[in-house]
Amino acid sequence: GSPSEVVKYETFEDPCIEGSETNAVIVRMLAAPINPAHINVIQGTYPIKPKSFPAVGGTEGIGQVHQVGSEVKRLKIGDLVFPSISDGFWSTHVKGKESDFDKVTLKSQLAFEASASSSDERRKIIAGLSVMRINPGTALRMIKDFVPDLKAGDIIIQNGANSAVGQAVIQIAKHMELRTVNVVRDREDIAQLKHYLTSIGADYVWTEKELRTAKEFRDNILPKARLALNCVGGSSSTEIAK
Numbered sequence: 395g396s397p398s399e400v401v402k403y404e405t406f407e408d409p410c411i412e413g414s415e416t417n418a419v420i421v422r423m424l425a426a427p428i429n430p431a432h433i434n435v436i437q438g439t440y441p442i443k444p445k446s447f448p449a450v451g452g453t454e455g456i457g458q459v460h461q462v463g464s465e466v467k468r469l470k471i472g473d474l475v476f477p478s479i480s481d482g483f484w485s486t487h488v489k490g491k492e493s494d495f496d497k498v499t500l501k502s503q504l505a506f507e508a509s510a511s512s513s514d515e516r517r518k519i520i521a522g523l524s525v526m527r528i529n530p531g532t533a534l535r536m537i538k539d540f541v542p543d544l545k546a547g548d549i550i551i552q553n554g555a556n557s558a559v560g561q562a563v564i565q566i567a568k569h570m571e572l573r574t575v576n577v578v579r580d581r582e583d584i585a586q587l588k589h590y591l592t593s594i595g596a597d598y599v600w601t602e603k604e605l606r607t608a609k610e611f612r613d614n615i616l617p618k619a620r621l622a623l624n625c626v627g628g629s630s631s632t633e634i635a636k
Contacts, residue, residue, distance in 0.1 A: 409489040411461055415463050416466075419469055420460045422487055423486060423488060427524055432452065452481060453483065454483060456474060457475055466492045474503055477490065477494060478496055502519070537550070544570070549572070549618070550622075551577070552624070553631065554578070554625040555578050573597040576591055576598060576599045577630065602633060
């Protein structure tokens with residue numbers, strides 16, 4: 395149903411580890427994003443639905459190990475971890491088995507610990523890590539898996555370029571020295587959006603109308619795109635296919 399009608403704030407006792415739960419881990423959540431897909435889950439329009447009700451929302455985030463069972467070896471209190479269970483991250487604490495959590499890289503852990511004296515820097519690190527697992531990973535796999543021999547200077551064209559995945563594609567492609575043609579819907583603040591996407595590494599940002607009239611491909615100013623990524627469908631996907 396509508397989130398404003400069906401979502402409730404609930405309180406509960408902090409979880410604890412019983413003596414027999416030797417492989418259990420309790421993680422205190424630091425941040426968990428809210429994406430359009432999460433809203434769709436609540437509305438019941440997303441293909442993936444909660445296994446049971448009442449359900450806790452959230453499918454990604456970053457947490458810090460708060461308590462461990464006696465046989466836990468890989469994790470220790472204070473470690474930053476990504477919960478790898480399917481949902482339930484909109485909560486102060488998440489409890490699971492040791493295998494339900496993946497440690498961040500040592501570099502990220504050290505950066506987090508070094509930022510203890512700067513709340514702004516720590517907040518940036520937490521925010522960045524909280525959205526790391528799903529959208530950037532999707533972008534990386536799409537760039538790497540379909541055309542494995544992409545090389546510097548090759549063109550990627552994508553629609554929905556201002557989406558979370560689209561922005562990750564822009565940044566990863568820039569790092570790989572690939573060029574991106576990024577198609578977005580026209581809007582009132584189109585100049586501001588174009589400036590933002592260019593600032594994070596986009597080479598070209600066009601509205602769908604501008605794509606239809608662009609001379610860059612027709613006049614061979616740009617080589618043919620090696621990879622096209624579609625998240626919209628319909629006429630938009632037809633245009634990037636052309």
